[in-house]
Amino acid sequence: MxxxxxxxxxxxxxxxxxxxxxxxxxxxxxxxxxxxxxxxxxxxxxxxxxxxxxxxxxxxxxxxxxxxxxxxxxxxxxxxxxxxxxxxxxxxxxxxxxxxxxxxxxxxxxxxxxxxxxxxxxxxxxxxxxxxxxxxxxGDWLDDLKPVDSDATLDVTTLDLALGRILALDTIYKRSGSVHGCALLRNQADAPLLYHVEDVGRHNAVDSITGFMWLDEEYGADKIFYTTGRLTSEMVMKAAQMGVPFLVSRSGLTRMGLELAGRLGITLICRARVGRHLVYSHTHRVTRSTT
Structure with a gap:
């Protein structure tokens, strides 16, 4: 070249x-x-x-x-x-x-x-x-892939606030459709948004956020990762490589994605909208405040 x-x-x-x-x-x-x-x-x-x-x-x-x-x-x-x-x-x-x-x-x-x-x-x-x-x-993509070791919890109030922040964004999808979006937020009470990336494929958007995290020396343990796409095995593996314990999608998942999430210590939250969601794995991490 x-x-x-x-x-x-x-x-x-x-x-x-x-x-x-x-x-x-x-x-x-x-x-x-x-x-x-x-x-x-x-x-x-x-x-x-x-x-x-x-x-x-x-x-x-x-x-x-x-x-x-x-x-x-x-x-x-x-x-x-x-x-x-x-x-x-x-x-x-x-x-x-x-x-x-x-x-x-x-x-x-x-x-x-x-x-x-x-x-x-x-x-x-x-x-x-x-x-x-x-x-x-x-390569052998499961080799040396370590489980996410996290005792973090995610309150549903924080989850709903995170989903609301993403919904309020002025996105390419709203203007033209046909793209996927991914976002990374801090698992804090006010759910601050760190990155939002849209691309023609959800995996590209995940990789872009990984690149930003790498450059900014951000770690995944205290983060929430959101995607518009389904949670497949590859999405779960990439979340594990980022060290993110919470993987949230407005869509669904696959059987292999669910099995890997169980093995890799990742909480999968699907069909996520403000006020409703389904927790598929490591469900004990999602909490509901009494106040």
Whole structure:
């Protein structure tokens, strides 16, 4: 692959507080969220509506092609970093030197410090999953996946407040539909919202939030993760890798997702709306205040 050109600015992010700490070079190549198109409605009248964007982004890790993701392009660098971490292709942020996205070539050039590290062994094995916009996990994805060790509880009042915050957001979904959204909130009485990301697939949105958490050194133990999509095995595994004990969906789940949640110590809350929900696993963690 030839060197990428960068029409968007490149930023240096320090990876630590020391003066000689390594720095990560990243672009901020956000794409327009929607495009206006002309349609004919049920009465035969022309109307302008908005449809979400969808873009192919091929990842090159030290010039080796890894995968092509279909993405909305709202946080492509965070998506790439979260993808690499969730796939366990990169273990530490300081292994990276650059994450550069170039939409003209529909490519992301990821460079590392090199050495004797190689992802070939993990990339040799692929598992096709239910992920929309992605659908592959590399390696033996259950190996070394540790259960979430948490004695945290979630009060239904906090859960309802979190759901209300998400509902109040001005989202791409409200304007155009056809996208999934994920959010990360603190498990506190006022349920502050940390991140909200929308993408063409729920797994992309999860990976983007993972990337933001990685950059901001946020940990999952005191967090609530919300998604509009169903809770499959892959979603549960990614929640476990983030260390988040509460995984909430406005949709449903799958049998394997439920089984893995039981093994990995994650509380699954489905069909979640303000004032109603279903708790499927580790139900003792969801509490109801008496006041």
């Amino acid at each position: 030839s060197d990428l050109q960068h029409p968007t600015p490149v930023f240096e992010i320090p990876l630590g507080s020391a003066a000689d700490a390594p720095r990560l070079s990243v672009t901020r190549a956000v794409r327009p969220a929607t495009t206006a198109v002309q349609v004919i409605d049920h009465e035969g009248q022309p109307r302008e509506v908005h449809v979400p964007g969808e873009h192919a982004l091929t990842l090159y890790l030290d010039r080796r092609e890894v995968v092509t993701l279909m993405t909305l392009g709202q946080a492509p660098e965070a998506l790439v970093m979260g993808y690499l971490r969730n796939q366990r292709l990169i273990d530490r942020l300081d292994e990276l030197t650059a994450v550069h996205v170039d939409w003209d070539s529909e490519a992301c050039a990821i460079t590392t410090h090199g050495g004797d590290w190689s992802p070939e062994a993990r990339m040799a094995k692929r598992t096709v999953t239910t992920g929309c916009g992605q659908g592959t996990m590399f």
